[in-house]
Amino acid sequence: MKVTRAKDLGNLILRITFSDGAERDVCIGDFIRRHPHPQYNKYLDPKKFKRFNIENGNVVWGKNWDLIFPIEQLYAGELK
16 A cells, blocks of 8 residues: 555645545644654644655655654554
8 A cells, every 4th residue: 555646635634545546634733733743843834744745655744754654544544
């Protein structure tokens, strides 16, 4: 399973499309607020949040993958 597409829906939510065609809306902002960390907090800024990429089948933020989530959690639509 891998991410094939991601679209910013606003309010720190992504619509993620997976290789099997499934789509999930995932609120990344909720995770960051529940798990504050200087490395993550900067992505609460919508301008920085929008700078995600899809690399190796996953959604990542930052040059060194500052923020990345397990595919299984993205697919379930719930970040832990």
